[in-house]
Amino acid sequence: MWPVLKINTSCYRAVTRLDLSVRWVSNNATIPSNLFLSPGEWKNLPPNTILQLHEERKFKLGPNYQPNVDELEALYSTSDFTGQTKNQIKQTYQSHWAANISKKGRQKHIKVKKYSPNELKHGLRPFQFDDLPTSVQEDLDDIKETRYYQRIAAFELPQLIKFRQEYKPVDMKQNPITYKYTTYMGEEHPNSKKVVLSCRTSELGLNDKQLHKFKLLARTRYNFETDQFKMSSEKFNEPLQNAHYLHDIFQKLINESKDLSMETFEDIPLDTRHIKSQNLRKRKNGKTYKFPEEWNRPEDAPKEMINILKEIFN
Template identity: 40%
Template sequence: MASTVNSLRLCLRTTRKLQCLRVAQLQPPRCRRTLSTTPIRWADKDNAEDEVDEEQIKPYNDLGEALRDFQRDRSLTEEDRKGAARDLRAWEALTLAERDAITTRIKSIKAATAPLKRPATKKKNSFWNEEEHDTDLITNEVGEDDFEEDDIVSLAHGKLEEHREHREYARLAVWEMPLLSKFAKKFEPPTEDEVLRFRYTSYMGEFHPADRKVVVEFCPTDLKTLTEAQQLKLKKLAGSRYNPEKDIVRMSCERYEHQAQNKRYLGDLVDKMMVMAKDPTDMFEDIPLDTRHHTFKRKPKFPVEWRMSEERRAELEAQRKKAFLLDESKRMNGTLIDGVRSIQEAVLTLPDPIASLQAAAPRKRARSTR
C-alpha cells in the first residue's frame, strides 16, 4: 500500500504546473489612432527639429515684413502691439531709398556679428588648444617675445625705468619739497598731562598691511591720579606688556582696518585699566609682580678701583718724556737705529733669486740627429 501511494505522489509531482513569477507587469497594447487603411508614418526627429528652427529663424526681406510677422504673435501685450503698429506706420512713411539704406545697414550688422554667434569649434590635433585665438587677451602674444632688432632689450628698459624714477624724485625734491616748509610746526614737548605716546608706521603713501598697527607706551608713575598701590596694581594688570627694567607699559593693536580705530581702541583700553586699578575691592596685594617674561641683561661696568689716579698719570707722563729725550739725544749722536733704513739696506744685499734658480736648474740634453 505504501509503495502504491509513493508512486502516485511522484506521478502527480511531475505532471503538475508551476506558477510563473512575472518580474514586470505586461501592458496591454494601446491604439494610438483610429482604424485606417494607410500605414503609420513616424516623423524624423532631426527633420522635425530643423523645421522648428527654420520656423523660428525665418529670414525677412525688410523691416516692415518683420514687424508684420511680429504683430501676428498672440502672446503680445496690448502695449507691444501698439508699439509695433506705430513702428510699422513709420516704416511705411519712409521712401524707397531710405528703406534700402536701413535694410543694407541691418545686413551689414548681421554679417559683422555672425562670427560672434558662430559656436567655437575645438581643433582635434591641437595641444592644449594653443593654436586657438583667445578672446580674453588684450594683445596677441604670438611673436611678442621675438627680438626683431628694432628695440632695446628688457634689461635696458628696466634701466630706463629706474632712471625715470630717479628723475621723478629729483623733481619732487627741487620743486615740491621746499613748499612743505610752509606747514612746518615748532616742536613742543608733551606736557605732564600727555602721558600716552603713540607710534605709527607709514610706508610713504604705499598700501601695506602693517600700516594699520598702532603702538602706545606710557609710564605708570606718570599717572598722577593713581596712588602707589594703584600703580602697582596697574603693572600687575599689564602682565607681560610691562617692562620692569624701563618701567614702561607697551601695548599695540592692529585689529581694525584704520589707524584711528586702533588708536581709539588703545585709548579705551588704557582707561579701562585705570578704572580697574582704582577699584578698591581687590588690590592684588597677595599677588607679587611677575617679571619672568623679561630677561634682565647685565651690563658690566668698569670697576672704580681700577680707574687711573692722578699720581699714576703724572708718573707715566714723566716716563714718556724721559724716553723721548733719550731718543732725541741718540738721533743727534747718530746712534739711533732706523728700522726702515735697516730693512732697505738688507734688501739690497740679498742675492738675485733668478740667477740662483738658473744655476740650480738641470741642463737639457741636446737631441742627436741621425
C-alpha cells in the first residue's frame, strides 16, 4: 500500500464527504469523470477537489498508480486548507516520487496509463457507501423471488378455476395399452430412452382363437398368472422413437393374431416355463422354505403364560 497523505483536521473530513457527493451528483457536468488521469489540469481547482482527485487517482489506478510532479504541485496548493506545510506534504509524498528523480536532480513526469471509457464504466467508481453489501443484496434477491411466486399463488392460480374439469378414470377397454417412460430429473441417464408397453390381453377385444394365437406369438412377454403382456425398447436414442417402434410391432402382432385363414394353432399349448422359472428364482432369492408338518412337536411348545391385562378387562 502506498503512504496516504495525512491531514489532521476534522473540517477536511466533513468537507470532502460533502464534496464527494457534490462531485458525483451535481457537478458531474462541470468536472470530467477522467480528470484524475491528468494532474496537470488540477491547478486553480478548489483544495477539497484536489484532495478528492488525489484519492480517486490512487484508488482507480491501483497497482498502476505512480507519483506525478504535477500532482505534487497541486497538493502544495492545499497547504492553507489542510493546515500542513509544504515540507510535510512533500515528506508524505516522498516515497512516491523519490525513486522517480533523475540522476541530474531534475524531476521527470511519469506517464500515466490512459483508460478507455469502457474500462472506466464498470467497477472503477469508489465505493461511497451508497449501496448495500453483496450478502444483503443476495438476501434481497431471495426475498424478491419468494414474493414473486407468492404473488402468482395469490393472484394467478385462482384464475385457473375456470379451467377445472371433473376427473374421469381412463376406460381401459377403450385405451388398453399403457406406455411407461422413465425420466431422471436434472441429469442424463442411458435408461431415460427406454419405453415399456403393457396391456391386459383380456381387454384387447380378441376372441378365444385370436387370443390364444396372440399369447403364442408373445412367448415370454406374456405372463399367464397376471394376464399381462409387456415389451420394452431402447433401440433408439429418443423415447418417442422407441414408443413409435413398439406401437408398430404391437400392431403387427395384433394383425397376425386376427389372421386365422392359414393356421389357428389351437393344438399348440401355451408355454409357461418362463413364469415358473421366475417364481423359482424369486423363492430362491427370498429363501422362503416351507416347514415340514412332520417336524411339528406340539408337546414341546412353551406353556401359555397368564395374561394379566386380559384377565382384568374381561
